Amino acid sequence: MRHTRHRPSGSPEPAxxxxxxxxxxxxxxxxxxxxxxxxxxxxxRHPLGPGETGVIVAAALLALLYALxxxxxxxxxxxxSASRPLTWLVAVVAAWSVLTLLAPSFAWCxxxxxxxxxxxxxxxxxxxxxCLLTVLVVVSLQRLSDGLDPAVLVTPPAVAALMTGVFLxxxxxxxxxRALIEDLVRTRRDLAATERREGALAERERLSMEIHDxxxxxxxxxKMLLQAAERVWTTDPAAAREHVREAARAVGRDxxxxxxxxxxxxxxxxxxxxSLSAALRRLAERETADGLTVRHHVEGVPLPLPxxxxxxxxxxxxxxxxxxxxxxxxxxAAVTLSYLDDQVVLDVADDGRGFDPGALxxxxxxxxxxxxxxxxxxxxxxxxxxxxxxxxxGTVLTASIPLTAPEPR
Numbered sequence: 198m199r200h201t202r203h204r205p206s207g208s209p210e211p212a213x214x215x216x217x218x219x220x221x222x223x224x225x226x227x228x229x230x231x232x233x234x235x236x237x238x239x240x241x242r243h244p245l246g247p248g249e250t251g252v253i254v255a256a257a258l259l260a261l262l263y264a265l266x267x268x269x270x271x272x273x274x275x276x277x278s279a280s281r282p283l284t285w286l287v288a289v290v291a292a293w294s295v296l297t298l299l300a301p302s303f304a305w306c307x308x309x310x311x312x313x314x315x316x317x318x319x320x321x322x323x324x325x326x327x328c329l330l331t332v333l334v335v336v337s338l339q340r341l342s343d344g345l346d347p348a349v350l351v352t353p354p355a356v357a358a359l360m361t362g363v364f365l366x367x368x369x370x371x372x373x374x375r376a377l378i379e380d381l382v383r384t385r386r387d388l389a390a391t392e393r394r395e396g397a398l399a400e401r402e403r404l405s406m407e408i409h410d411x412x413x414x415x416x417x418x419x420k421m422l423l424q425a426a427e428r429v430w431t432t433d434p435a436a437a438r439e440h441v442r443e444a445a446r447a448v449g450r451d452x453x454x455x456x457x458x459x460x461x462x463x464x465x466x467x468x469x470x471x472s473l474s475a476a477l478r479r480l481a482e483r484e485t486a487d488g489l490t491v492r493h494h495v496e497g498v499p500l501p502l503p504x505x506x507x508x509x510x511x512x513x514x515x516x517x518x519x520x521x522x523x524x525x526x527x528x529x530a531a532v533t534l535s536y537l538d539d540q541v542v543l544d545v546a547d548d549g550r551g552f553d554p555g556a557l558x559x560x561x562x563x564x565x566x567x568x569x570x571x572x573x574x575x576x577x578x579x580x581x582x583x584x585x586x587x588x589x590x591g592t593v594l595t596a597s598i599p600l601t602a603p604e605p606r
Contacts, residue, residue: 525549
C-alpha cells in the first residue's frame, strides 16, 4: 500500500503557490489596520493619562513584535514545526492577550491572528490556540458591555468555528489536490519512460529486420559468388571473372541499400517513384542465375499501397528468394503479386526440397531471423504471412497486406 505524505494543516504554502503570495500581505495589512483602528477607538473613549500611555506603548511594542514575523519569514519555510515561527507566534499572541486584557478594544485583532495560527501551525496546535483566542475575545468584549450580551457570547465562537472549519477543509482539499497532481506527474513520467522503452525496442526491431533483409542477405550472396569463383578459378577463368563481376555488382547494390537504410529511405528499386511490380521484376532478373530461374507475375489491376507497405513486400520477396537460393536447392521459383479487392498478396513459390515449418530453429547466431522478421513486417500493416511446405514438395510463402493499411509508427 502506498502512503501519501500529507502537509500538516495550516503549514506554509510552497514558494511557488500564487495564493501564498497575496494571502500573507493581506493578513498582515488587516492586522495593522485592526490594530490602528482599535488604538484610535481606545484613545477616543479614554482621556490621555499614565494608563493610556502604557496602552499606547504596549500597542507599539505589539506592532514592532508582529513586524519581526514577516521579516523573519515564519510561514516561508517548509518545516511547519520550526522553533522560530512557533516562538514568534506565541510571543505575538501573548503580547496581544496582555494588551486585550488592558484594553478590550484590541480584541478585534484576533481575526488575523487566528488566520496566522491556522496557516503556521498544524491542526493539533492551531485548534486549541483558536479556542484560547476566542475565549479572550469573548471575555474582553463582555467587559465592554453593560450586562450579559448574548451576541458577544455566541458571535465570536461561531465566527471562529466557521473560519477554522473552512480553513481546515480547504487545507485538506489542497492536500488531496497536491497528492493527485503528484500522482499525475509520476504517472506521466512513468508513461514517458515506457514509451521511450517501447520506441527503442521498436527501432531495434526495425533495424534488425533491415540489416537482415539488406546487408546480411547481400553479404551472403557475395560470399556464395566469391566461393563459386574460387572453385573455377583455374579450370574456367572466364566463369570465375563473371562471378567476381557479379559479386562486385552485388556490392554496389548493397552499398546503395546501406546508404538508403542509413537515411531511412525506400529500397533502391523503389526509389524515384519506381513501382512495386517493376522492382519485383528486376529482383527476379537478378536472382536468375546458377541454375535458378525466377519468374515474375502480376495479377489484377495495380492499386496504390503506402510507400512503407511496398517496401515491406519488396523486403519480404528479397528475403524469401535469398532463402530459396541458400536452402531450397530449387531450379525454379515464381514471384507473384496479386491485387485483390481489399488486399495485395505476394506469393513466392519454389520447387525445392521443402521443409517442415513446425521444425524451424529459434532465431540465434546462426540464423533463423528471416521468417520472424517477415511476420513482424506484415504485422505492422495488419497483414498476415503464411508458409506452406513439406519435405520434398517445395515451398510457398504468402504475405498479404490490406489496401487500407495505415502507415506504421
